[in-house]
Amino acid sequence: MIDLDFLQYDFMRNALAAGLAASVLCGVIGIYVILNKIVFISDGIAHAAFGGIGLGYFLGYDPLAFGIVSAVLTALGIGMVSSRARVSEDTAIGVFMATGMALGIMLLTLSQGYARDLYGYLFGNILAVTRSDALLISALTLIILLLVYLLYKELLLLSFDPIYAEAIGLPVKSLRLLLLAMVAFSVVILIKIVGIIMVIALLTIPGAIIRRHVMGLPAIMAGSVILGAIFVTVGLIISYEMDVPSGATIILIAAAAFFLSTLLSR
Amino acid sequence: MSEKIVSIKGLWIYRAGNPVLEDINLQLEKGDFLGLIGPNGGGKSTLLKAMLGLIKPDRGSVSLFGMSPAAARSRVGYMPQKTIFDRSFPINALDVVLMGRYSRRGLMHRYTSQDRQAALKALESVGMEDRAMREIGALSGGEQQRVFVARSLVSDPELLLLDEPTTGVDSAQQTEFYDLLCHLNRDLSIAIVLVSHDITAISKYVSKIACLNQRLYYHDSKELSNEDIEKAYGCPVEMIAHGMPHRVLREHDRS
Numbered sequence: 001m002i003d004l005d006f007l008q009y010d011f012m013r014n015a016l017a018a019g020l021a022a023s024v025l026c027g028v029i030g031i032y033v034i035l036n037k038i039v040f041i042s043d044g045i046a047h048a049a050f051g052g053i054g055l056g057y058f059l060g061y062d063p064l065a066f067g068i069v070s071a072v073l074t075a076l077g078i079g080m081v082s083s084r085a086r087v088s089e090d091t092a093i094g095v096f097m098a099t100g101m102a103l104g105i106m107l108l109t110l111s112q113g114y115a116r117d118l119y120g121y122l123f124g125n126i127l128a129v130t131r132s133d134a135l136l137i138s139a140l141t142l143i144i145l146l147l148v149y150l151l152y153k154e155l156l157l158l159s160f161d162p163i164y165a166e167a168i169g170l171p172v173k174s175l176r177l178l179l180l181a182m183v184a185f186s187v188v189i190l191i192k193i194v195g196i197i198m199v200i201a202l203l204t205i206p207g208a209i210i211r212r213h214v215m216g217l218p219a220i221m222a223g224s225v226i227l228g229a230i231f232v233t234v235g236l237i238i239s240y241e242m243d244v245p246s247g248a249t250i251i252l253i254a255a256a257a258f259f260l261s262t263l264l265s266r
Numbered sequence: 267m268s269e270k271i272v273s274i275k276g277l278w279i280y281r282a283g284n285p286v287l288e289d290i291n292l293q294l295e296k297g298d299f300l301g302l303i304g305p306n307g308g309g310k311s312t313l314l315k316a317m318l319g320l321i322k323p324d325r326g327s328v329s330l331f332g333m334s335p336a337a338a339r340s341r342v343g344y345m346p347q348k349t350i351f352d353r354s355f356p357i358n359a360l361d362v363v364l365m366g367r368y369s370r371r372g373l374m375h376r377y378t379s380q381d382r383q384a385a386l387k388a389l390e391s392v393g394m395e396d397r398a399m400r401e402i403g404a405l406s407g408g409e410q411q412r413v414f415v416a417r418s419l420v421s422d423p424e425l426l427l428l429d430e431p432t433t434g435v436d437s438a439q440q441t442e443f444y445d446l447l448c449h450l451n452r453d454l455s456i457a458i459v460l461v462s463h464d465i466t467a468i469s470k471y472v473s474k475i476a477c478l479n480q481r482l483y484y485h486d487s488k489e490l491s492n493e494d495i496e497k498a499y500g501c502p503v504e505m506i507a508h509g510m511p512h513r514v515l516r517e518h519d520r521s
Contacts, residue, residue, distance in 0.1 A: 160355055165368075167346060
């Protein structure tokens with residue numbers, strides 16, 4: 001029997017709120033990441049965001065806000081570079097990724113008390129989510145949900161058949177940049193929960209599991225949200241009860257579910 | 267009176283400083299069925315893109331229904347060269363066809379029940395109504411192709427642009443497919459531009475043939491001289507016509 005009295009702590013309530021909002025993001029954005037085959041780009045954005053987080057830290061401002069700005073700039077940068085087709089996309093991502101990480105480590109090291117926070121950003125610490133973090137995360141989640149609702153048919157067209165989409169007048173380039181920007185927002189939010197290194201797992205695992213069992217995009221999104229919420233909540237509780245790192249716990253649960261579902265669906 | 271559906275005058279398009287299309291002139295009217303042939307890299311897809319308004323002319327003009335190609339989009343159906351998509355993409359045939367209604371609805375507007383009706387009707391016109399709810403990846407190559415034709419038809423176009431639509435489809439399904447196009451052309455009087463590299467396959471079905479290799483060899487008919495083809499392909503007719511040099515384009519001509 002699990003004791004629910006941990007909910008009396010503010011930090012646990014913040015963690016749970018942030019975790020549930022993150023699950024919604026994972027479910028909705030994660031499936032677009034899978035279908036558009038931008039898993040590597042998304043991972044690159046997460047790593048590049050670290051540069052912004054380091055800068056925010058160094059200057060004494062909100063690292064999360066700085067992380068979001070740098071992630072969005074990176075997303076747009078990658079989008080622009082790749083649409084010009086001069087530099088191949090994965091080369092661009094590789095450059096952004098390493099530069100962001102190097103900047104982040106450098107700036108955090110130059111700031112005080114970096115060791116604990118460096119660890120937190122790399123591997124996530126959902127228990128360190130503050131009330132203002134939780135509010136920011138919830139607000140961003142609402143904005144992204146609204147965008148996906150308004151542009152559902154456009155995003156579907158873009159994901160399914162961009163060549164046709166362009167031919168019938170869909171603003172494909174702008175939409176792709178918007179999708180990358182939404183991925184950037186989601187990724188930074190997830191950094192708080194599971195850390196830079198493991199972001200991509202939480203973004204893609206729920207969708208990857210659900211799409212094998214459910215038909216239709218709306219159903220896949222709903223299923224991914226529920227699955228993500230289960231991973232985050234169970235991970236959070238185990239991490240609290242056993243005093244183990246939250247990010248790693250959540251990812252291990254997600255990974256276990258992924259391998260189990262792969263085995264069962266054979 | 268026949269209406270000018272396509273009017274291309276003195277069109278030049280350059281890529282990286284070299285002309286891809288040189289002085290193209292082409293007029294199509296209601297009910298025309300044009301086969302556009304030519305060697306690979308001859309500019310067939312570029313010409314289609316110019317007609318879709320995706321590439322701006324460097325010189326000359328392209329107009330559809332007397333409008334700019336971008337403005338005429340809702341009256342044009344398009345089927346790209348072999349649609350490349352993830353076979354496990356979670357979408358059914360009906361939702362694929364609905365995509366063709368985008369040009370009617372526009373940004374941020376939801377599809378209506380009218381759109382769904384139109385999508386079902388389009389699936390019916392290609393004989394796929396009983397597959398409407400099937401996942402696209404679960405359909406055969408020929409069935410998928412029919413769904414993509416339905417998608418290009420769902421906006422009730424007056425002009426269909428088809429870019430090598432039979433790539434990757436076996437020959438029995440190809441014949442069926444061309445019969446379907448003939449039906450659309452004759453019974454619904456939709457003008458069609460069919461891009462193909464296979465003269466022999468399409469010459470039986472189309473009413474006019476043009477040959478494109480930078481320049482367009484076209485005489486507003488199904489006739490092309492051997493010289494035209496030699497110029498366009500840069501090799502004798504026998505090479506492309508499998509030993510029937512003088513008859514290949516004329517044998518089905520009934521006019």
